[in-house]
Structures are given as C-alpha cells and as structure tokens.
Amino acid sequence: MAFMKNGSFTVLLSFLLILCLLSVSPAETRGQKSMGAREAKAEEATVYVPMPEPGKKVVIGNGYYLVYGFDKKPKLGTVIMKVEIFSTEGRKDTSFGVKANADMPSMRGAHSSGDRSFAVSRRGDYVLPISIVMPGDWEIKLTVTKDGKIIYRGRHDFNV
Structure with missing residues (x-):
C-alpha cells in the first residue's frame, strides 16, 4: 500500500502505457501493413x-x-x-x-x-x-x- 500512496505506481503505470503506445508503428495504427526492407528494395528495383x-x-x-x-x-x-x-x-x-x-x-x-x-x-x-x-x-x-x-x-x- 505504501507503494501506491507515494505515486510511484502511477508513474510506473504511465511509463508502461507510453512505452506500449510508442511500440505501435504509424502504419499499423492506420490498419496498413508497414513495408519491410525487402519489400522496399523490391519496389525500388522495379523498372x-x-x-x-x-x-x-x-x-x-x-x-x-x-x-x-x-x-x-x-x-x-x-x-x-x-x-x-x-x-x-x-x-x-x-x-x-x-x-x-x-x-x-x-x-x-x-x-x-x-x-x-x-x-x-x-x-x-x-x-x-x-x-x-x-x-x-x-x-x-x-x-x-x-x-x-x-x-x-x-x-x-x-x-x-
């Protein structure tokens, strides 16, 4: 209980939430598949x-x-x-x-x-x-x- 009273739990929970949000790529948030390095290179190689x-x-x-x-x-x-x-x-x-x-x-x-x-x-x-x-x-x-x-x-x- 002392852990929750001094606000450390809230800070830890906020940190974990931000970390989870940052791990999702912008393409994934729009429902699109992000292009990997192999697909990007293949697109560039097409003449x-x-x-x-x-x-x-x-x-x-x-x-x-x-x-x-x-x-x-x-x-x-x-x-x-x-x-x-x-x-x-x-x-x-x-x-x-x-x-x-x-x-x-x-x-x-x-x-x-x-x-x-x-x-x-x-x-x-x-x-x-x-x-x-x-x-x-x-x-x-x-x-x-x-x-x-x-x-x-x-x-x-x-x-x-």
Whole structure:
C-alpha cells in the first residue's frame, strides 16, 4: 500500500502505457501493413521506363499502344489522368487493367497515392483523379496488365 500512496505506481503505470503506445508503428495504427526492407528494395528495383510527353503514342507490346494525357496541365489540386489503349489497327480496347501511383521522388512515400486502379468511362477511356498536394517534382508510375500479367510499366515525370 505504501507503494501506491507515494505515486510511484502511477508513474510506473504511465511509463508502461507510453512505452506500449510508442511500440505501435504509424502504419499499423492506420490498419496498413508497414513495408519491410525487402519489400522496399523490391519496389525500388522495379523498372518503370520514362514515357514520352502526354499525347504521344506509347507502345506497350502485344500489338497495342496507349496514349495518355490530363484534363488540364498538372498543378496543385486534383488533375484527371486519362489513358486510352488501342490495337495497332486503331481500335480502342478496354480489356486491360491500368493502375497508377503518384508520388514525389524527393519525398518518397510522404505523398504517395498508392497503387490505384483506373476506372473505365462510357467512352472507353481509363480515368483516374490524382491529387497534387504540394509544389515540386512529381512522378506517376503506370502499370498495364492483360489477363493478370504485367505487360508494361512506364513513368511520367513533371514539375508543379
């Protein structure tokens, strides 16, 4: 009882509670799996080829090409990225999976959108809103899949 009367027990209990709270990573508190060193290294090792400027044809293989662009010049706020995929005969094709991850290379992970899937519009365009939250260098990594297999990885770099 003397232990509890002089406040030492309260101090010890507070210390243990703070220690427990500090041992939980920020990613775990948001319900996300934190990335280990191996996964981070694998992400860095994946090669995304630089894409030509928006509006130009980008050959993605298997007899297809894509053309990408934005609803407006990327600036602070939300910009809509649009991707159209065509066969070499010029027919639009919506049977692909298209994902993108927007991030700032100088602050890798701090403003990452994460790998997000494009929606397909009624016109057959793949569209995705992208949030540009601060000025600086940005990069959008694009991944195109067909029948569950990755057929193309490219990146578009720009400055806001």
